[in-house]
Amino acid sequence: MIIGTPKEIKNNEYRVALVPDGVKEFVKNGHEVLIEKGAGVGSGFSDEYYQKAGAHIVDTDELYKRAEMIYKVKEMLPEEFRYLREGMILFTYIHSNAFREQTDALLESKTVGIAYEDIEDKDGKFPLLKPMSEIAGKGGMIIGLQYAQKINGGNGLMLARVHGVKTPEITIIGAGVAGIGAAEIAVNLGNKVTILDIDLDKLEKAKQILPPNVELLYSNAKNLEECLVRSDVIVNCILWPKWRKDHMISKDMMKIMKQGSLILDVSCDEGGAIETCRATSHDDPIYVEEGITHYCVDNIPAAFPQTSTYSLCNATLPYALQIANKGYEKALKENKYLRKGLTCYFGELTLEETGIKQNRPYKTPEEILDI
Ligand SMILES: NC(=O)c1ccc[n+]([C@@H]2O[C@H](COP(=O)([O-])OP(=O)(O)OC[C@H]3O[C@@H](n4cnc5c(N)ncnc54)[C@H](O)[C@@H]3O)[C@@H](O)[C@H]2O)c1
Incomplete structure (x- = not known):
């Protein structure tokens, strides 16, 4: 051929x-x-x-x-x-x-x-998404550090632990391949990291991989709401079912988030889990909606x-x-x-x-x- x-x-x-x-x-x-x-x-x-x-x-x-x-x-x-x-x-x-x-x-x-x-494997997983998901999760977090900076349109928060200063809080939704990748970067910089998932096995696996100070929460409306209120960064790493017309984080729910905080939508599904997310490019990666900076590049691994x-x-x-x-x-x-x-x-x-x-x-x- x-x-x-x-x-x-x-x-x-x-x-x-x-x-x-x-x-x-x-x-x-x-x-x-x-x-x-x-x-x-x-x-x-x-x-x-x-x-x-x-x-x-x-x-x-x-x-x-x-x-x-x-x-x-x-x-x-x-x-x-x-x-x-x-x-x-x-x-x-x-x-x-x-x-x-x-x-x-x-x-x-x-x-x-x-x-x-x-393409699927025998466990119903997606073997050709997996390698890029790890890079997208880690890469999204690394790029996110940049868009929290004031000089890049962010709120000026350093996403790292600095003595004498409140530690930034990062919530990652989805403890899959991308979510764990993002968490590894976030936690190693000393941030307070919370991961939400509906799959308890995934949370248990995360417990074995990540340090004990990472909070592992079942994903429900109450836990999500608390995370939205206190987080400086929300990282979306879930595969939202294509048929769902509702959203996990609606435009309305953003009112409870900190103004100037950052949404990193690694999943990047337009109108999916996060109502206000629309795909962006590396040339023009962020936009602000409801006072929240959104980063939604759909080919993060390309960086x-x-x-x-x-x-x-x-x-x-x-x-x-x-x-x-x-x-x-x-x-x-x-x-x-x-x-x-x-x-x-x-x-x-x-x-x-x-x-x-x-x-x-x-x-x-x-x-x-x-x-
Ligand atoms: N932006 C990019 O460049 C890029 C590159 C590669 C992959 N991706 C995307 O990243 C996303 C994640 O991929 P992955 O391989 O990590 O998927 P994955 O299947 O490994 O992980 C998804 C996780 O989300 C969890 N989940 C599902 N519904 C949930 C809910 N309501 N609340 C909390 N958790 C929930 C699942 O239990 C699972 O653990 C996909 O949408 C993929 O398309 C983006």
């Missing part, structure tokens, strides 16, 4: 899907790899590294024209829609739910779209490309190799976990949640693949 990895064009996106060692794996398995000129530079890989690993460096047009599988990081942007074509495999984070225009383009072009974020590119490629490569070695149809038929990621197939939508959210007809991957 011919695999093509383009340069990402999303705002401040420096990650690349494939590292040079990954190229070697494809070549070893008899495939041809095309890398767009300069695609890896932002992550520290020159074109020469890729060439040495056996890839061909090409321009954008040649890449999209020749590649049978486009292996990338972020969703397709409108400028890239013209490259979509019938039967082309797109293996990337697609987020078809959030990007209606892209879903239209994928369906019209009859692309075979397989989304990283929907740390050297770390996140390796972490992402480690997780996605085994699936990309399966698709290349077996062909998409056999790979999807044989691997029910990979099949969960099938978003669209020759003009048919195959992801239920996008069908429901966007009110479109859909079929299950099993129906479409005749399994």
